Amino acid sequence: MPNLVELSHISKSFGGSLAVDHVSLELFGGSVHALMGENGAGKSTLMKVLAGVYQPDEGEIFKNGHKVSFANPREALEFGISTVFQEMTLLPNLTIAENMYLGREPLTAFGSIDYRKMNSDTQAALSELGLSLPPQTLVSGLSIAERQFVEIAHGVKADASIFVLDEPTAALNAADVEVLNKHIRRLRDAGKAIVYISHRMEEIFNICDTVTVLKDGKLVGTRPLSEMTPSSLVAMMVGRELRDLFPSRGQGTNGLLLDVKHFKIGASTKPFSLQVHGGEIVGLAGLEGQGQQKFLRSLIGQFQPFSGTVAIKGKALPLPVNPAWGVRRLRSMGVAFVPEDRKEEGLFLGLPIAHNIAIGLHSARSELAIAKNYRQLIADSIKSLNVRTTGPQAHAGSLSGGNQQKVLLGRYLAEGVDILLVEEPTRGVDVGAKSEIYKLLRDFAAKGGAVIVLSRETVELIGLCDRILVVHGNTVVSEMAGASAAEQDILNAALNAEAVVEQE
Amino acid sequence: MNRGLLRLLTGGYGRQGLWLAPLIVTLLLAGFLTVRTPDFLRTENLLNVVAQVLPIMITAIGQTFVVIAGGLDLSVGSLISFTTAVLAMDGPGYILIPAAFAFAVLVGLTNGLVVTRFNVHPIIATLAMQYILLGAVRLLRPVAGGTLPDIVLESVNGAPFGIPMALIWAVVAIATAWKLLYGTRFGLHLFAIGGGTASGNEQAARNFGVSDKRTMVLAYVISSCFAALAGVYLAGRISSGDPNVGLGFELDAITAVAIGGTQLSGGIGSLPGTVIGALVLALLSNGMNLTNISPFIQTAIKGAILMAVVGLQSRKKMGL
Amino acid sequence: MTAVLNNSIVQRLLRVPPAYYVFTILLITLWVYRPAMLNPNVLGVFVRQNAPLGVLVLGQLIVMRVKSIDLSGGGIILLVNYFISSGLFPDASLAFFAAIALGTGTAIGLFNGLMIGKRHASAVIVTLAVSIMLVGLVQFLSSGKPPGDVPSFLNDMYDTKLGVVPTPVIFWAFLTLIVAGLLSFTVFGRFVDSVGESAEAAHFSGVPVERTVVLAHTIAGFIAGLAALVQTASIAVGSVRVGLDLPILSVAATILGGVVFGRGEGGVWGPFFGVLSFTFLFVVMTAFGVSDPGKLIAQGAIILLAAIFYGVRLARSR
Incomplete structure (x- = not known):
């Protein structure tokens, strides 16, 4: 059977770190393909290449044997590739119908947007998914699960042949997951190819036919799920x-x-x-x-x-x-909170490593106090954290993911607190850095x-x-x-x- | 207070933003003036209000397009002056009027391209343009004067079939803007771009295939063209070209837009809101003229209303 | 194009605020073509004229560093000018006027800060509304007529010199030094850096984000009060229009100095030279007989080019 889509030797790097390294993947109609790997293994990046969000540095995409490339997700959708991302991509100030049709709105004879058609078609697409939301509802008024379904309905509506679902069940309760699975099976039976990214083993074995495992941006292998067990899959994901x-x-x-x-x-x-x-x-x-x-x-x-x-x-x-x-309250009681999203919530990417580490100490002091330079402390931190950098004045943004994560952790360790609340300590971090981060956390506890x-x-x-x-x-x-x-x-x-x- | 009512008052519903509170202010102002002075409701006075509000309203309508998409256009004041100066160049109307609009398109294109292609903050880009145009108009016409093509004078001051031109201008301007904002893909895309920017995901609209840069540039062009339209109208009213006539218009326009509930962070706003906002400003100045309240306090009241409106809206994020 | 931009020397040159280039070019132009203008006494007079702007810029750059903006400086200057020149407080001392100016400025700055930092209202609209209210208030109080004279001791002080340098210029430079110290040596300066780079990350680092923004605006208000004193001393008589274009000009000078919303490579001296560049631009153009409109065009073009310069760099660094 010919494949529907083939990703061939795709590579993509960000600022020097290789997120996807020569990965190839074939998708077949009528099949649900699980894509697995730890966080940061490159799953989302690979799918964003397929969805047109990123352009690959190397490699090609073939659809039905023809080479294709997409400048943006809209073009990918025109080629029949629909993606539901982890992070919300719907526009909150638009209605469900407007989001469904944004970029390809139907027009009336007078050049106006045909809201009547848009709303009724959206209504139909939503009720196909068993949703009774009025299409004129603003997305900002929807729950997260409802938004997910709207995104899926978006793909169904666009008559896509390939659906990429990136952790679609992350925010869903059991009942909603069941509804979703029903739709995935229906799409599969209609001959669509589905890529399914999830961390829930149960779901993977429930609904998928084939699994591809990525690790540190590289392809580990593709196997039929019938040959796999949960433990053999985990072994494949994390290595021995x-x-x-x-x-x-x-x-x-x-x-x-x-x-x-x-x-x-x-x-x-x-x-x-x-x-x-x-x-x-x-x-x-x-x-x-x-x-x-x-x-x-x-x-x-x-x-x-x-x-x-x-x-x-x-x-x-x-x-x-x-x-x-x-955050300040907890800090004064000896507790530090390490946020999950190091790029948005954690680091000052455009400022030096020194600032990123010392700011936690500065913030415990009064505004009008003279800022200490903490030179020794910063140097010691960089050393004990084993941050690979040209020096304390290098911008945090110039570091690799693992070193960034260490700098972030270093900020809170330097605060000298007794309790650490850590969210996702190793998200998007390579194995070496993971091990170092675990050791830092264990050392903190040991003290x-x-x-x-x-x-x-x-x-x-x-x-x-x-x-x-x-x-x-x-x-x-x-x-x-x-x-x-x-x-x-x-x-x-x-x-x-x-x-x-x-x-x- | 009832929560639902509070949300309605502060524009918590929909993407029109806060419009009910300004509308109530307008009605209160109108009601107050009706009671205070019998002159207010006379047709003559009401037409006067329309004539007074028109330039600000037209400019503010253009501004609304840019603001909804998350931008800002500070160059409109100078462009208005420049337009009056071009029209007063003592030439035939069929050359000068198209020339004035062609220039406005050029200004809008420049603003839009600088903002979208060179990543320049809209406040900075259009502020620089404001200086450049102010210099240019003072070169072109250092002091007020010149004669205008007859067609401009007639189209502003005439009254075909007994209908005053100001009214026609208002209807045409609002109808055109309505069609552009609510009756085209372009209009919806402006909301989409602004909504993405306001929620911190500037790529959002582009990911749907909206050509955001081109749409943004077009918004600046529209703002410029509406400013030029206001310039034509003003030129007709004062019967000359005046390098200072547009001074401060950008701030008045932004005031009207903001009073109408359109949020500067983008994505939330409405055309009726802007019209209401402009009406509030006009009623204020008209009311001060009719009653014996010091005309000098009206500026302060204008500021207070603006502050009240912006204080009522609460946003999640800090920002410009 | 890309290759040129990636060159490390070009990179380093791109990091220098445009104000320094503009200033150097203008200085060389004067030196080559009109050396007679490089007389300290002549230049002193020109630079002195821009001292109020220079002072106001110091506040503007602090709020712009925390991604905000302050357009209320004009209103503050006008109100302070009214207090001093209206004769409301006859025979008051300098200390009294200074207290009134600084008190007014600080209170208004605090109000701006609370609206922007706590209410999260739009900075442009809030400070614009404050300015409109203050202008309206002064117009109302003075019924649209210029108030009386400024006490002569203020103007006398304005005219004094220390050596060849006019006192207002020394005051401005001294104040710049203090603000530079505030931003580079205090914890507050670190907070400003943090909030400007990422308010979110600052929050999770324990930086009091809202309080930093409130404080930045309060300081900007205080500095606007100082600018109002200098401006009032410079004009000798009261006015209902004085200083209204200063906020916008201060934004322009700050940008020229290499400080854009949230990013502060230009430090404090970049905007200082931004103001000096405006002054010298004026001097050079006057020396070459360029008309006032020509000066406006040149000013606009320089702001635009400076901003494009930054925009291109920013796009590259992403």
Whole structure:
């Protein structure tokens, strides 16, 4: 059977670091193709090349045997390639119908946009997906799941033959996932090719036929899923040297540093409690968007929890926290929060490494104080973090992903806090840097600090953490020791909790 | 206060932004003037209001296109003066009028290209253009004077079939803008570009295949052309070319746009809002003339209304 | 084209604020063609005229560094001018006037800052509205007529010199030094760098983002109060129009000096030379007999070229 689309030897690099390295991939009609790999393995970049967001540095794309290239996603869509990205691409100030038709709006005889046709066709496309949203609704008024469905409907509407779904279920609940799977199967039966990116093993084995694994931008291999088991797939993703990546676990704990009691994220969610002691690393695991991040970010005031008490080193943190002051408040109590998105929330890419590290120290002081230069401290930091750079004055943006992540972590380590709240410590980071980052976190704990890590990579949590808390439905549903936890246990804990929620 | 009502008042619904509050202000002003002075509702006075508001309204309408797409055009004031100077060059109307508009297109193209191709902040690009045009108009016509083609005078001051020209101008300007903004792909694309910019994803519209740069350039051209239109009208009213007649118009236009609820961050705004905003300004000055309130306080009230409107809207992000 | 831009020397040259180039070119032009104009006394008079602008620029550059803008300086200057020249406070001392000017400026700056930093209202609109209100207020108070005279001691001070350098110029340079110190040696300066580069990252670094913006505007208001004192001293009589074009000019000079919204390579001395460039542009054009309109065109063209220069560089560095 001829392939529908072939990506041939695609390479793409950003500022010197190779994100995708000579990867080839064939997609066939009537098949759901899983694309797997750790975060930063190059999946999203490869798919963005296919979608026309990025132009490949090397390599070619063939559609039905003809060479094609796209300057932008719109052109890709014209060639029948529809993509639903992780990050939201819909325009919030436009209606659903306008978003569906943007760039190819139907016109009336007078040259006006034919809103009647647009709205009725959109209505039809939405109801095909079982959605009863009025097409005139502004996207800003939709939930995240609803936006995902609108994006999928967008592709259906454009009569695409290839659908790329980049973590489509990340923000969906079980019922919505089921609806989505139904549609994916229907698209498959209609002869479409579907690329499915997800971290949920369960889903991959449920719905996909073939799997391609990427690692560090390189192709590891493509196999029929019928030949694979979850564990063989994980082995393929992380390689055999997995155990070597992680430092040995902690040697017992000392005093209670963080004490969370009867914490309710929302009005109708189950309360939970958690304790973190000095010397231990605690991981928050679970399916995407189940409240792990909401919990951490309610401590810095980004979300207002419904109720609960939080004590840090015995002192109460009054809730809710003022969002403008949350980070500073925690800092004054000896807690640092390391945000997930190092490019947007973390680093000052256009400023020197020195500034990026020292700003955490500066911000604990009064505005009118004389700024210390912290020269020695910065030099020591760069050394102990093992940042590969030309010097402290080099801009953070000039570093590779792994070194950037180390600089970010270095900022918070330099603050001399007792508790670290870390989101995605190794997102988009190569294996070498990962190992170094794990060691930095473990060293911090070994000196008596407490760490809470939130990660989408269950394997990472298992290797790194002393204890793992499984979060589901905005509450902690299970706790296990890192040393004995297996990926399947964690997934089961989450899915069982889901089943319980469903029954209720 | 009722939450829904508050949202409605502050423009929480839709992408028209805040328009109800300014409309209420307009009605209150009109109501106040009706009660205070019997002269207000006389046809003559109402026409006078239209004639007064027209140049600012036309300029502000053009500005609305740029602002909705997330830009700003500060060059319109000088362009208005320049247009009056071109028209007063003592030539035939069939040459001067097209020449004035051709020049406006050129200005708009330059603004648009500098902003889109060279990554220059719109405030800076159009501010520089404002200086250049101000210099140019003072070279062309150092002091007010000159004679205008008859056609300009007639088309501004005449009253065919008893309908005053000012009214016709207003209807034509609003109708044209309405068609451009709400009846074309271009108009929707302006909202799309502005919405992307405001939500921090400048690529968003381009990813849908919207040719954002070209659309943006066209927005600047439209702003310039509406400014030139306002220039033609003003020239007809003062019957001469005047290098200073457009001074401060860019700020008045932006004031009208902002009072009408259009947000400077882009993506949110409306044409009716701008018309209302211009009406508020006109009623203020007309009202001050009719009543015995010091004319000098009207500027302060104008500022206060602007501040109230911008204070009512709350945005997620800080910014210009 | 790309090859040329990638060259490291070209790279380094591109990083120098345009104001230095413009200033150097103008200086050389004068030196070659009109050496007689390079007389300290003559230049002093010209530079002195731009001292109010130079002072105002110091505030403008701080707010532009945190990605904001302040158009209210004109209103502040007008109001302070009114307070001093209207005879509301007969026989008041310099200290009293200074207190009034600085108090007014600081209060207005604080208001701007709260609206922009806490309410997240549009900086252009807020400061424009403040300016309109202040202008209206002064017009109302003075019924549109110019108020009386400025106390003579202010103008006398304005005319003094230290050696060949006029006192207002020394005051301006001294103030520039202080602001340069504020931005490079204090924690506040680090906060300004951070917020300008990325407000989001600054927030997660523990920088008090809103307070930094409020403080930047408050300082800008305070500096506008100082500019108002210098401006008032320079004109000797009250006016209802004085200083209204200064905010926009200060934005222009700041850009020429290499400070654009959020990016501060030009530091504090870049905009200082931006103002000097405007002054020298004026001198050179006058020396060559260029008319006032020609000067406006040249000014606009230089701002445009400086901005394009930055825009191209920015596009390259992405």
